[in-house]
Amino acid sequence: MVLQRITVLGAGSWGTAFAKVLADAGRDVTVWARRPEVAREIRDEHVNSGYLPGVRLPDRLTATADPAEALAGAEAVVLAVPSQSLRANLTGWRGLLPAGAILVSLAKGVELGTLKRMSEVIAEITERPEHEIVVVSGPNLAREIAQEQPAAAVLACTDHERAVAIQHASAGPYFRPYTNTDVIGCELGGACKNVIALSCGMAAGMGYGANTMATLITRGLAEMARLGVKLGADPLTFAGLAGVGDLVATCTSPLSRNRTFGERLGRGETLEQAQRATGGQVAEGVMSCSSIRELARANGVDMPLTDAMHRVCHEGADPAKVGAELLGRERKHEWS
Ligand SMILES: NC(=O)c1ccc[n+]([C@@H]2O[C@H](COP(=O)([O-])OP(=O)(O)OC[C@H]3O[C@@H](n4cnc5c(N)ncnc54)[C@H](O)[C@@H]3O)[C@@H](O)[C@H]2O)c1
Numbered sequence: 001m002v003l004q005r006i007t008v009l010g011a012g013s014w015g016t017a018f019a020k021v022l023a024d025a026g027r028d029v030t031v032w033a034r035r036p037e038v039a040r041e042i043r044d045e046h047v048n049s050g051y052l053p054g055v056r057l058p059d060r061l062t063a064t065a066d067p068a069e070a071l072a073g074a075e076a077v078v079l080a081v082p083s084q085s086l087r088a089n090l091t092g093w094r095g096l097l098p099a100g101a102i103l104v105s106l107a108k109g110v111e112l113g114t115l116k117r118m119s120e121v122i123a124e125i126t127e128r129p130e131h132e133i134v135v136v137s138g139p140n141l142a143r144e145i146a147q148e149q150p151a152a153a154v155l156a157c158t159d160h161e162r163a164v165a166i167q168h169a170s171a172g173p174y175f176r177p178y179t180n181t182d183v184i185g186c187e188l189g190g191a192c193k194n195v196i197a198l199s200c201g202m203a204a205g206m207g208y209g210a211n212t213m214a215t216l217i218t219r220g221l222a223e224m225a226r227l228g229v230k231l232g233a234d235p236l237t238f239a240g241l242a243g244v245g246d247l248v249a250t251c252t253s254p255l256s257r258n259r260t261f262g263e264r265l266g267r268g269e270t271l272e273q274a275q276r277a278t279g280g281q282v283a284e285g286v287m288s289c290s291s292i293r294e295l296a297r298a299n300g301v302d303m304p305l306t307d308a309m310h311r312v313c314h315e316g317a318d319p320a321k322v323g324a325e326l327l328g329r330e331r332k333h334e335w336s
Pocket residue numbers: 010011012013014015016033034035051080081082083085089106107108109140141142143280281282284
C-alpha cells in the first residue's frame with residue numbers, strides 16, 4: 001500500500017509537526033486548521049507561528065480551514081485534535097471521510113464518561129472496524145520533532161499492513177517509526193504517561209529532585225502496566241517507546257505541557273490559574289487522570305498516582321498532603 005495524499009485534521013503543535021514529518025518523507029499533505037488565519041499562514045508563509053514559532057514548514061505542505069477541501073482524495077486521514085474534543089470534531093467530519101482512507105490517531109487520552117480509548121471512539125463514530133485505525137505514540141515532543149531532532153515512534157494497528165503503510169509514509173532522516181500490533185498497550189501508555197508527567201511536574205514545583213522523579217516514573221510505569229495488562233495489553237509494550245520511552249521524555253522535559261502544568265500546581269497555583277497560564281494549550285493528563293482513575297476502579301486496578309493527581313486537580317487536595325499520603329500507604333512488595 002503506497003500512500004501519497006494525506007490529510008491532517010488539526011493544526012496544533014503535534015498535528016503541524018507530524019504533517020511536516022509526512023511532507024519531509026515525500027507525501028502531499030493538507031492540514032485542516034480550525035482558524036482560517038492559521039490555515040492561511042501555513043499555506044502562504046509556510047509557518048505556524050502560534051504553535052511552532054521559528055519552524056519553516058515544507059513547500060509541499062498546504063492548509064485550509066474547509067474540512068471538505070482538506071479531505072477530498074485523502075488516502076490517509078490523521079486525527080490531531082485533543083482527546084476530549086475528538087468525538088465532537090469527528091462527528092462533524094464523518095460524512096467527509098473518503099472510503100478506504102486509513103485513519104490515524106495522534107491523540108493521547110481516555111474519553112471522560114465513556115472511558116474509551118481514542119481508537120474505540122474513532123471506530124464508534126466512523127462505524128469502521130478497529131483494524132482500520134492506526135495509533136501513533138512514543139516520545140514525540142512536537143517542538144523537537146519540528147526541529148528535526150532524531151526520534152522514534154510506534155505505529156500501532158491490529159492490521160500490520162496498515163501500520164506498515166503509515167510507517168512507509170512517515171519514515172525519514174529524523175523520524176524512525178516502528179510498527180506494533182498492541183493498540184491497547186500503546187494507547188494506554190500514551191494516555192497514562194500524561195498523568196505521571198503531571199505528578200513529576202508537581203514534584204519539581206515542590207522542589208524535589210532526581211530520586212523523586214525516578215520514583216514517580218518507575219511507579220507510574222508499574223501502575224500503567226497493571227492497568228494495561230488487565231485490559232489485554234502486552235506487558236512488553238510498556239518497556240517500549242509508547243511506555244517507558246514516552247514516560248521519560250514527557251516526565252523530564254520542560255517542553256512537556258503536562259509536566260509544566262504539574263509544576264504550576266506544585267508551586268501552589270490552582271487548576272484555574274495553571275489553565276490560564278497555559279493559554280489554551282492542552283495538558284491531556286488533567287482530564288485523563290479522572291477517566292483513567294475511573295477505568296482503573298471499574299477494573300479493580302490500583303493506580304495510586306493517578307488517583308492522587310485526580311484529587312489534586314479536581315478535588316482541591318493539597319499536593320504536599322497527597323504526597324505524604326502516597327508515602328504513608330500500606331507497605332508492600334514491589335511487584336504485588
Ligand atoms: N504536542 C505534542 O508534543 C504531542 C505529541 C504527541 C501526541 N500529542 C497528542 O496529540 C493530540 C493533539 O495535540 P496537539 O499538541 O496538536 O494539541 P494542540 O493543543 O497544540 O492543538 C489542538 C488542535 O486541535 C484543534 N481543535 C479542534 N477542536 C478543538 C477543541 N474543541 N479544543 C481544543 N482544540 C481543538 C485546535 O484548533 C488545534 O489546531 C493530543 O492528544 C496530544 O496529547 C501531542
